[in-house]
Every structure is written in C-alpha cells, then in structure tokens.
Amino acid sequence: xxxxLLLSAALLVGAAPPKPLxxxxxxxxxxxxxxxxxxxxxxxxxxxxxxxxxxxxxxxxFAPVHVANxxxxxxxxxxxxxxxxxxxxxxxxQWGQNDSEKGFPAGVVAKPPAEYTRPFKGLAVKPLxxxxxxxxxxxxxxxxPIAYSPKGNWANLxxxxxxxGVGRDLSPDTGTGGELYAAINPLRHLDRNIAVVGRIIDGxxxxxxxxxGTEALGFYKDKxxxxxxxxxxxxSSMREAERPAYEYMDTQSASFAKYLKLRxxxxxxxxxxxxxxxxxxxxxxxxxxxx
Amino acid sequence: xxxxLLLSAALLVGAAPPKPLxxxxxxxxxxxxxxxxxxxxxxxxxxxxxxxxxxxxxxxxFAPVHVANxxxxxxxxxxxxxxxxxxxxxxxxQWGQNDSEKGFPAGVVAKPPAEYTRPFKGLAVKPLxxxxxxxxxxxxxxxxPIAYSPKGNWANLxxxxxxxGVGRDLSPDTGTGGELYAAINPLRHLDRNIAVVGRIIDGxxxxxxxxxGTEALGFYKDKxxxxxxxxxxxxSSMREAERPAYEYMDTQSASFAKYLKLRxxxxxxxxxxxxxxxxxxxxxxxxxxxx
Numbered sequence: 001x002x003x004x005l006l007l008s009a010a011l012l013v014g015a016a017p018p019k020p021l022x023x024x025x026x027x028x029x030x031x032x033x034x035x036x037x038x039x040x041x042x043x044x045x046x047x048x049x050x051x052x053x054x055x056x057x058x059x060x061x062f063a064p065v066h067v068a069n070x071x072x073x074x075x076x077x078x079x080x081x082x083x084x085x086x087x088x089x090x091x092x093x094q095w096g097q098n099d100s101e102k103g104f105p106a107g108v109v110a111k112p113p114a115e116y117t118r119p120f121k122g123l124a125v126k127p128l129x130x131x132x133x134x135x136x137x138x139x140x141x142x143x144x145p146i147a148y149s150p151k152g153n154w155a156n157l158x159x160x161x162x163x164x165g166v167g168r169d170l171s172p173d174t175g176t177g178g179e180l181y182a183a184i185n186p187l188r189h190l191d192r193n194i195a196v197v198g199r200i201i202d203g204x205x206x207x208x209x210x211x212x213g214t215e216a217l218g219f220y221k222d223k224x225x226x227x228x229x230x231x232x233x234x235x236s237s238m239r240e241a242e243r244p245a246y247e248y249m250d251t252q253s254a255s256f257a258k259y260l261k262l263r264x265x266x267x268x269x270x271x272x273x274x275x276x277x278x279x280x281x282x283x284x285x286x287x288x289x290x291x
Numbered sequence: 292x293x294x295x296l297l298l299s300a301a302l303l304v305g306a307a308p309p310k311p312l313x314x315x316x317x318x319x320x321x322x323x324x325x326x327x328x329x330x331x332x333x334x335x336x337x338x339x340x341x342x343x344x345x346x347x348x349x350x351x352x353f354a355p356v357h358v359a360n361x362x363x364x365x366x367x368x369x370x371x372x373x374x375x376x377x378x379x380x381x382x383x384x385q386w387g388q389n390d391s392e393k394g395f396p397a398g399v400v401a402k403p404p405a406e407y408t409r410p411f412k413g414l415a416v417k418p419l420x421x422x423x424x425x426x427x428x429x430x431x432x433x434x435x436p437i438a439y440s441p442k443g444n445w446a447n448l449x450x451x452x453x454x455x456g457v458g459r460d461l462s463p464d465t466g467t468g469g470e471l472y473a474a475i476n477p478l479r480h481l482d483r484n485i486a487v488v489g490r491i492i493d494g495x496x497x498x499x500x501x502x503x504g505t506e507a508l509g510f511y512k513d514k515x516x517x518x519x520x521x522x523x524x525x526x527s528s529m530r531e532a533e534r535p536a537y538e539y540m541d542t543q544s545a546s547f548a549k550y551l552k553l554r555x556x557x558x559x560x561x562x563x564x565x566x567x568x569x570x571x572x573x574x575x576x577x578x579x580x581x582x
Binding site: 087089090114116130131132133134135161162170171172185186187188189191192193204205208209210211212263266269270271272273275276277278279280281282 | 378380381405407421422423424425426452453461462463476477478479480482483484495496499500501502503554557560561562563564566567568569570571572573
C-alpha cells in the first residue's frame with residue numbers, strides 16, 4: 001500500500017548525508033525550557049456522553065470578559081445536559097444549552113463588550129514573516145496565531161482550524177459564551193467579527209468527525225441527532241488526581257523559530273519544491289499533554 | 292437557540308435600505324450563460340457500500356497523464372473492492388486498492404511524469420487580487436483555484452479543501468492514480484509536490500465526517516474499520532438515465548468577479564468589519580448539480 005507520507009529509515013545506508021529535519025523533529029527535540037504550562041483556569045474540559053473528551057485552551061488575554069463568562073458558566077454547571085446541535089461541513093461544530101429557559105449562573109455578563117480585537121501595543125509578537133491574505137500582518141503571541149496592525153493598534157486571534165469562538169446573533173450582539181463553536185476549516189473571514197476565546201488542544205477529531213447536519217447551516221434535523229454533553233469543567237475545578245495538564249511551545253523561542261522556518265520550507269525526503277512561504281493557519285503552535 | 296449565522300428577513304421594515312448581497316445571492320442570481328457543464332468524461336462517481344456517493348471533477352488540463360490513468364482505472368473497474376483506509380484529521384482521506392497483487396488495466400502508465408505544475412502561458416486567469424502566502428500569484432482558471440508565476444512560467448492546482456491528489460511514495464515517484472486522497476483542510480504546502488487531479492464537487496461530507504484513523508498518519512488500525520467502496524465509474528460510462536450532471540461557474544464571468552469581491556468584503560448583516568482580503572482556498576468556485 002502506498003502512503004502519502006511514508007516515512008522510511010531504510011534508505012539511510014553507507015555515507016548518506018543526514019536526513020533533513022522535519023517540523024516534528026524540531027518539536028521532539030525542543031528543550032524543556034521552551035514549554036510553558038497552560039494554567040488550569042485556562043483549560044476547559046468537555047466530556048461527551050459517548051465517552052470522548054475535548055480539551056480547550058482559553059485566551060483571557062484576548063477576550064477577558066467572554067472568558068470570565070465561560071469560567072462562570074462551567075463553574076455553574078451550565079452545560080450539563082447541553083448538546084452539540086450543529087455541524088456544518090468545512091465550517092463549524094457548535095454546541096450549547098438548548099434549554100433557553102435555563103438562566104445564567106451568577107457572575108455571567110449578559111451583554112459582553114465586542115472583544116473581537118484588542119490593542120496591539122504591549123504584545124510580544126513573533127512575526128509569521130510571510131504575506132497574509134486578511135490583515136496587514138500575521139504572527140504569534142504566547143502560543144496563539146494572530147493577525148495585527150501596529151499602525152491601527154489592533155490584534156485579533158485568527159480563526160484557524162480548531163479555534164473556538166462565541167456564537168452570536170446578528171451584530172451588534174456578541175453572544176455570552178453559552179454557545180460556542182469550533183472551526184473545522186480556517187475561517188479567517190470571520191476574524192474581527194466574532195469573539196474568539198480559545199482553541200481545541202486535544203480531542204479535535206471527536207468534533208471534526210461528527211456527522212454533518214442536513215438542515216440549513218448544518219443544524220441537525222431532529223433532536224435524535226444531537227450529541228449530548230456530559231459535563232464541561234475547568235481543569236482548576238477537577239480533583240488533582242484527574243486533572244489533565246498541557247504545555248505549549250513558547251512562540252518567542254528559538255525552537256519555534258526553527259519550527260516555523262521548516263513549516264515554510266520542507267526539505268525532507270517527500271518534498272521536491274519547498275514552498276518558501278506558509279499560511280498563518282498552517283503553522284499550528286505546538287501543544288502537548290504533560291505527564 | 293442562537294445561531295452563528297442566523298438569517299432573518301424580519302428586520303426589513305418601513306423604508307429600510309435593501310439588504311446587502313451575500314456571495315450566495317450572487318450565485319443564485321447568476322444568469323444561465325455563466326454556467327459551464329462538466330464533461331461527463333471529467334466526472335468520476337464513487338459509490339460507497341454504505342450507500343453514500345462522492346463525485347469528483349477531474350482536471351485533464353493540469354494533469355493529463357494522471358487523469359488518463361484514472362479514467363483507464365475506472366473503466367477497468369480497478370477500484371471494485373477497494374477501500375478508504377486512511378483518514379488523518381485536518382489532513383487527508385485516502386483510498387485505493389489494497390490488493391497489491393491486482394494488476395493495472397490496459398492503458399495505465401505505470402510511471403507517469405511529475406505533473407505537479409504546468410506552463411502558465413496560455414492560461415486565461417482571473418487573479419485573486421490579494422496576497423498569497425505560498426506563491427507569487429493566486430487566481431482561477433476555468434473553475435479551478437491555482438497558484439502561478441508568469442515569470443517562472445508555471446501554474447499549479449492549489450491544495451484546497453476538497454482537492455483530490457495522487458498518493459505517492461517518496462520522490463521522485465509520482466503515483467499512478469490508483470491511490471487518491473481528498474484534502475480535508477487546505478494543504479497548500481503540498482502544492483507543486485504532488486499531482487493534483489481534481490476536486491470533490493458533491494458528497495464531500497461523506498468523506499470529511501469519517502472516523503479518524505488512530506495509527507500514525509491516520510491509517511485505520513485494522514481492516515474492520517476500512518470503508519468499502521462499491522464502485523468508481525466515469526459518468527460517461529453510466530447509462531444516460533442514471534448519469535449525474537454538474538455545472539460550474541465560469542471564473543472569467545462578471546458573476547464570478549462579483550462573487551469573489553463579496554467573499555473578500557462581507558457587508559451583510561452578520562458582519563461588522565469586512566476583511567478587505569481573502570485567501571485563495573476561501574473562494575471555492577461555485578459548482579452545482581444540474582437538473
């Protein structure tokens with residue numbers, strides 16, 4: 001059977017030159033010092049009733065009010081009995097509370113500000129170094145892919161594969177955070193129009209492989225298709241013995257610079273022509289389960 | 292229930308201005324003259340044993356030898372009994388003949404040339420009009436998204452969501468076409484390194500929602516997970532009564548120019564800040580079932 005990316009060490013014979021490094025080699029060789037732990041208050045753990053788990057990293061530095069809402073909703077068990085009710089192909093998987101009568105727990109801001117961008121000033125950025133189709137600049141801040149304009153003094157979390165945003169009605173509504181979606185395709189045209197609050201860092205395939213809804217916009221046709229959520233908790237609310245931990249690569253590190261360079265210039269055996277460029281969403285900042 | 296993109300006509304009251312057009316409005320209003328029929332010899336129909344169907348449009352103008360191989364393989368019933376055996380999240384769904392003893396039908400070129408690019412000269416291009424992260428230019432030719440260099444005199448079909456390519460081993464192998472994959476995420480870093488032979492134009496969700504494989508590179512762990520293919524036929528080989536037909540929007544038309552402009556500048560009710568730019572793979576040339 002052929003494979004698209006067949007890795008083979010068997011070709012290394014005699015005085016052959018060393019194999020060119022892959023981006024994965026860089027990640028695997030990165031020293032312990034470049035890995036930063038995700039705070040347990042930024043880890044949102046969604047367990048589905050089918051036994052699968054999806055883990056999100058929240059981004060309070062980009063959407064503080066929405067993230068505070070999400071923490072309050074999780075602590076108040078708001079999503080108990082909630083479902084995934086929309087899967088639109090090449091677009092989003094969306095979930096939340098279907099029971100519109102269910103009130104919000106204490107501390108939830110009903111009408112949050114439009115946290116679609118934040119000031120650029122003060123951010124330590126690793127520039128992508130290649131053109132972006134949607135913004136004057138693209139790059140990375142503390143493990144997050146961002147688009148930005150120093151001149152306009154704005155920056156936004158980019159809608160890449162796995163980004164988590166806040167469902168809303170028509171503008172100027174911003175949504176509370178009670179309904180969330182994960183992008184299952186890059187959706188950069190939504191940048192600066194929706195509050196992005198984080199990204200899926202584990203279990204993404206448990207969302208992306210769900211059956212697509214057949215109604216308009218991918219809503220499931222009837223409730224029998226809804227995917228029930230067992231519970232959504234902050235890692236900080238879980239008992240220590242069961243609390244998962246994750247770490248992400250410092251995007252200001254030399255390891256990330258090498259990783260980025262290789263994402264844009266693949267030289268390993270499979271490749272013939274390195275691109276000499278790369279799209280923001282094709283450079284997912286590395287993250288891994290800890291321990 | 293909130294929806295991410297809730298469309299509502301109820302807001303149109305009194306002397307309200309007309310609603311801004313969406314890209315879909317442009318597609319729906321496009322005159323009959325801008326729609327071009329896909330030749331039945333370019334339509335590859337894959338029926339899975341589970342009853343679902345996936346339809347591909349082939350691109351002979353970009354990979355003539357590989358496409359001729361694929362036609363010969365289909366006419367020779369090569370994929371009868373084949374399976375989908377690899378689903379790598381955010382990457383590819385791959386299928387083909389697992390029985391390596393099965394010989395190729397007559398007419399199949401065992402070692403095709405590396406049709407990764409073609410000369411740019413002679414192509415009628417609609418430029419994207421925005422920066423591309425992977426190539427000097429991006430645009431559209433006869434319904435296909437391409438990257439190109441007039442100076443270098445090359446053009447390639449871009450690896451966008453739904454693009455179909457030819458699985459191969461390490462270079463300089465190019466694959467025969469007996470094993471194919473569909474991209475379930477934009478994979479532009481593979482541009483110019485693989486023969487892209489077409490795109491999925493119907494039934495993409497039947498591939499993208501398949502369970503992800505748990506082995507390295509997304510291969511299914513055991514054969515019980517393989518998704519059996521019933522048959523793969525060219526529409527030109529099907530009886531007229533059962534032959535599907537599709538048409539695509541002429542990318543040189545005024546309708547497509549409007550569609551492209553709106554993909555880069557969303558002004559409808561949901562949007563607050565139009566991007567003023569768009570990525571090549573976020574402008575899927577419209578295609579639809581005919582009749």
